[in-house]
Amino acid sequence: MEYIKIFTQLIAAELHLQEHAVENTLKLLDEGCTIPFISRYRKERTGGLDEVQISAISDRKERLAEIAKRKETILKTIGDQQQLTPELKQRIDTCWEMTTLEDIYLPFKPKRRTRAQVAREQGLEPLAQLLLLQREQDPKRAAQRFVKGDVSDVASALKGAQDIIAEQVSEEERSRNLVRSAFRREAFIESKVVKAKKDSDEAQKYSDYFDWEEPLKRCSSHRLLAMRRGESEGILRVSLTIDDDEAVNRLQRNYVRGNGPCQRLVGEAVEDGYKRLLLPSIETEFMSMSKEKADVEAIKVFSENLRQLLLSAPLGQKRVMGIDPGFRTGCKVVCLDAQGNLLHHEAIFPHPPINHRMQATMHLQQMVKEHQIEAIAIGNGTASRETKEFVEESLAKPAPAIYVVSEDGASVYSASKVARDEFPDEDVTVRGAVSIGRRLMDPLAELVKIDPKSIGVGQYQHDVDQSQLKHSLDRTVESCVNLVGVNLNTASQHLLTYVSGLGPVLAQNIVDYRKEHGAFTSRAQLKKVPRLGPAAYQQCAGFLRIPGAKNPLDNSAVHPERYEVVEQMAKDNGCSVSDLINNIGTREKIDIKRYVTDEVGLPTLTDIMKELEKPGRDPREQIEEFEFDASVQTIDDLHEGMELPGIVTNITNFGAFVDIGVHQDGLVHVSQLADRFVSDPTQVVRLHQHVRVRVIGVDLRRQRISLSMKGMNKG
16 A cells, blocks of 8 residues: 555554554555454464554544545645645645645635635735735825726725735634634633523423533533534524634734734734634634544444443343233233244233233243243333233242343334344234343344444434444444354354454355255355355454364364464374363463464464363353342332442443333433542443442432442442
């Protein structure tokens, strides 16, 4: 790549990384290697960079590539105008900051017909330069020479010259940087309610911002996004302000020298250039920059929440009953085998208004016995607690373990093409209950079928840059899928899509091959899948697992390209690969330094030895059962000082929302998360974590619950 050396130097300096590590990472990315593959299987080349660092390199490479492309356009445009001097070309060639690049380009940028352009066409450029020199004692007399054609009088000539000066001031880098500096230091963001909307119901959620002002540099991302949403809905007016008089004075000090009629005219032009051209331009720029910064923070929180959700503890392959609870419409019950296949479904009506409790009890007992149910998953929506209590009362001990599962996005899945393809003969209620049951078995495998924005773990996800959000969330899903690994013989097409090196087409080809030829017995069989060539095989093989394969390494994270190393270890110890895996004593005798080569270093060998300890191990935690406080059913049961168990349902940069079983989540503000200062809530709590909270406020009118975790959850 033409810019690889420059990119390497710039990225290494910005991220404080070794140049050789950055250069090798860029080369691997250019070769089509995925981030999970590079971080896991190319540690020798990258110096052991992790996924976060490689992602940062990839993002900066894309940004620099955009700047490089923009430079080509700028150089061509200025060249076509025959104004590209060697000095200007040098400045553009060495500039890698988009704002500075656009400032350099601004005077040459084709623009709509401006007042300054009209004045230039009228021959007033020399008069403007004369005024800027500020030596003329009588500018009106000097302007008399320019009264001709479309310039009707002296006043028009001077006004046209001032328009040229105003535009020149607004386009000069020093002026723009001076105003930028003022915005950086002192800009305030202001939000005012649109009077006509003040008393409307939809405006009340923005009541905090009806008359709001704070320094822009202190405005948190969630407040800025809330104001911007209110503005887009026509309820708020949002603006940035600085001390205009001070900014004008500073600009005038750069352009006005002494006192006199020329100085007065230049001063007026500078003020006009600031108010009419420069101020709106820089305000728009800072509005955009602050929005981009807020987007980055919001997307980061959303992505971390999604990661935690996708890596939630799985129950594993058990026979599960999934229940989508409800009152009037009843509870939709499904029974699934250990692979998540639908065995049976029916509706029961244990709650008001129908109240067929005895009949529901008999049916529930029969389904549990007939389908040998080992665990029960109940959705956490309407009638969740009542259904859990009913199930507990209905089943004799020892009963299957009961878990309450988040049903966010289940309705989106049930109406999706994926669900229709899986269950073409079932209605949406059955599909939703199946999703609830499968989420208990393997949250990752089920949740990848749903658009991440519908899973309910973000905030302002519809307000941030949608392409950046999708990019970040897709990368998060890819990272989680490859971290856990995928069972090649049971994974859905949707799950396989996120495996390193595959994508929708190859994932479907794998599923089709599996249907035609039966279960895979080795990773090597992947090479027979249509269109799955050597490059794709290299990228995906290490992340695909085959339980029960003849070669035990096929069910591990050891890459096929390193099987020879393990086989040599086994041979040197006079045993099989299986013996090596099963015998800790044999493994402890191995000196991995003996197996170091130019291609295989200690990082890879260390990973191999860890994998041989527990081949195919799942990095996710063990699942835990949970009980709400039985004495608390509704928000009316709450009072200050109560200590209750809860489940973290969402994390934002201003705190965490916790479900305490009253059909309304409470907020633990960031200041109440711990006894110490917390800057990042994701460092203190994780999604679906079981916590204890204290009630510190209940607002029945607004249905708001304030909670605290201070002094609680030790260890």
